[in-house]
Amino acid sequence: MQRDESLKNIKENPVWDVLIIGGGASGLGAGIDAVARGYKTLLLEQYDFTKGTSSRSTKLVHGGVRYLAQGNISLVLEALKERGLLLKNAPHLVSNTSFLIPAYNWWSIPFYTIGLSVYDLLAGRKSFGRSLPRSRETTLKNIPTLVKKNLRGSTLYHDGQFDDSRLGVNMAQTINENGGTAINYFKVVGLEKANGKITGVRAIDQEAQTTHIIKAKVVINATGVFVNNILQKDDPGAADVVKPSQGVHLVLDKKFLPTDYALMIPKTSDGRVLFAVPWHDKVIVGTTDVPKAAADIEPMATGQEVDFILETAGRYLEEKPQRSDVKSIFAGLRPLAAPKNDGGKTKEISRSHKIIKSRSGLITVIGGKWTTYRQMGEDIIDIAAKSLNGQKKESNTEGLRIHGFKKNVDFSDPLYFYGSDIQYINELIKSKPGLNEWLSESLKIKKVQVVFACRNEMARNIEDVLARRTRALFLDAAESIKIAPAVAEIMAPELNKDGAWKKAQVEIYTKLANRYLLK
Numbered sequence: 361m362q363r364d365e366s367l368k369n370i371k372e373n374p375v376w377d378v379l380i381i382g383g384g385a386s387g388l389g390a391g392i393d394a395v396a397r398g399y400k401t402l403l404l405e406q407y408d409f410t411k412g413t414s415s416r417s418t419k420l421v422h423g424g425v426r427y428l429a430q431g432n433i434s435l436v437l438e439a440l441k442e443r444g445l446l447l448k449n450a451p452h453l454v455s456n457t458s459f460l461i462p463a464y465n466w467w468s469i470p471f472y473t474i475g476l477s478v479y480d481l482l483a484g485r486k487s488f489g490r491s492l493p494r495s496r497e498t499t500l501k502n503i504p505t506l507v508k509k510n511l512r513g514s515t516l517y518h519d520g521q522f523d524d525s526r527l528g529v530n531m532a533q534t535i536n537e538n539g540g541t542a543i544n545y546f547k548v549v550g551l552e553k554a555n556g557k558i559t560g561v562r563a564i565d566q567e568a569q570t571t572h573i574i575k576a577k578v579v580i581n582a583t584g585v586f587v588n589n590i591l592q593k594d595d596p597g598a599a600d601v602v603k604p605s606q607g608v609h610l611v612l613d614k615k616f617l618p619t620d621y622a623l624m625i626p627k628t629s630d631g632r633v634l635f636a637v638p639w640h641d642k643v644i645v646g647t648t649d650v651p652k653a654a655a656d657i658e659p660m661a662t663g664q665e666v667d668f669i670l671e672t673a674g675r676y677l678e679e680k681p682q683r684s685d686v687k688s689i690f691a692g693l694r695p696l697a698a699p700k701n702d703g704g705k706t707k708e709i710s711r712s713h714k715i716i717k718s719r720s721g722l723i724t725v726i727g728g729k730w731t732t733y734r735q736m737g738e739d740i741i742d743i744a745a746k747s748l749n750g751q752k753k754e755s756n757t758e759g760l761r762i763h764g765f766k767k768n769v770d771f772s773d774p775l776y777f778y779g780s781d782i783q784y785i786n787e788l789i790k791s792k793p794g795l796n797e798w799l800s801e802s803l804k805i806k807k808v809q810v811v812f813a814c815r816n817e818m819a820r821n822i823e824d825v826l827a828r829r830t831r832a833l834f835l836d837a838a839e840s841i842k843i844a845p846a847v848a849e850i851m852a853p854e855l856n857k858d859g860a861w862k863k864a865q866v867e868i869y870t871k872l873a874n875r876y877l878l879k
């Protein structure tokens with residue numbers, strides 16, 4: 361996947377069937393559905409693929425135990441189906457993970473075991489495994505760091521876990537290799553219209569600073585928390601349809617959860633759930649749900665959110681995590697469908713997706729979850745297909761494999777997430793054995809990954825490599841700052857850049873990564 365190739369396609373193609381604005385889960389999902397139906401498809405992302413909310417999730421491919429408790433059966437059914445499909449189509453990125461809900465009173469074990477048996481039943485043949493009660497002894501064997509006092513046992517259930525940005529990059533590759541074009545650093549700044557109907561977009565190549573008028577039969581607004589901006593370009597008086605809600609995660613050392621089991625805390629003091637999930641040899645703890653007035657590409661956690669997560673996790677872990685234990689902190693904004701009158705309680709805003717078709721023909725998607733991106737893509741393109749007269753084709757993504765597809769993955773291999781691409785990584789190492797050296801031994805990142813990211817994954821700068829091709833920024837922000845100069849050294853010849861670029865890149869990256877350090 362090369363940016364120059366995508367740029368060439370943009371210049372050569374006079375009109376696209378489907379043009380998607382936004383390279384997060386929703387846009388990439390729509391892109392795959394459109395190319396799979398044979399539509400000439402272009403996806404434009406203003407920064408990098410998954411730079412927005414889609415790199416900042418809890419990394420769960422889940423039916424949503426919480427939505428089951430709220431009685432939202434249709435959302436759970438849809439998500440459980442999609443969970444199974446994602447495991448089938450991207451087995452190199454999705455793993456079946458065991459979760460424990462610890463019980464500190466007599467009723468919790470039967471209560472959650474019965475509830476989760478319903479979850480298993482709803483999953484049907486796509487079940488990830490039976491939910492079962494666990495004794496105190498087994499619970500402590502599985503998660504030895506749990507608070508022991510008054511612990512009675514736990515309920516075991518299964519859900520999926522994944523790497524959100526890696527999936528996003530593989531989805532962009534899937535679009536490109538199925539005949540579509542996805543490009544990063546390409547920002548839509550205006551909508552082109554004729555007789556009130558949208559005929560394309562005006563977009564700026566953020567690298568060359570050139571403006572392009574790109575024609576398309578259908579334009580899709582999949583810009584997450586930024587959908588209001590595009591809607592206002594279509595109709596300056598348009599009301600806001602998305603309300604951002606912030607969720608924060610803290611990343612801790614594995615010693616706090618030295619196991620493959622994830623911990624689910626079913627009722628926090630604000631009535632939500634909190635997860636502590638093992639991920640790339642660290643532990644992610646979160647999240648929160650705080651309404652935000654405005655969209656932001658780099659949202660920041662508040663002190664209250666940090667205290668809430670540390671305090672809640674500390675109630676369940678023998679060794680209480682402290683601020684100094686936090687390796688990285690990241691915040692994301694949920695693009696929730698704005699209710700007519702929400703009273704400030706985003707918890708109750710719809711988590712399911714909505715699709716709006718404007719009078720101009722613009723199709724906007726809001727809400728949803730990473731887990732359900734495929735169904736969202738199908739629903740969006742079903743609507744787009746109606747505007748593509750005579751070209752209506754059925755979706756066929758239920759069985760479509762995502763780039764990198766590989767079965768029987770060894771998740772203990774630090775490079776497992778490359779799936780079938782591992783053969784190209786090995787070839788690179790063979791051609792230049794020095795690339796097998798560690799860039800970061802503690803994060804298990806090798807030099808070869810930087811070269812591979814530049815040549816095949818459209819990485820354009822240090823951040824692309826350290827935040828989304830590898831997950832260094834999200835796993836250990838200080839370590840990522842340390843290795844940034846070495847990343848620039850490897851990238852410069854790959855991208856034909858000079859010393860000034862390297863210097864500027866390290867400065868830009870260090871400034872950004874400092875936002876992920878808890879001070």
Ligand SMILES: Cc1cc2nc3c(=O)[nH]c(=O)nc-3n(C[C@H](O)[C@H](O)[C@H](O)COP(=O)(O)OP(=O)(O)OC[C@H]3O[C@@H](n4cnc5c(N)ncnc54)[C@H](O)[C@@H]3O)c2cc1C
Binds near residue numbers: 382410417421731
């Ligand atoms: C804290 C948190 C935890 C979550 N955990 C989970 C989870 O565990 N499992 C799960 O299934 N879901 C989870 N979700 C939900 C899921 O992450 C989101 O629903 C999903 O990532 C939203 O994707 P999106 O494509 O709509 O938005 P985004 O990922 O934000 O993508 C929109 C993209 O549009 C681009 N864009 C904006 N304007 C323009 C423009 N003018 N031109 C070009 N591009 C533009 C942006 O740069 C951005 O990359 C979580 C969400 C949050 C916030």
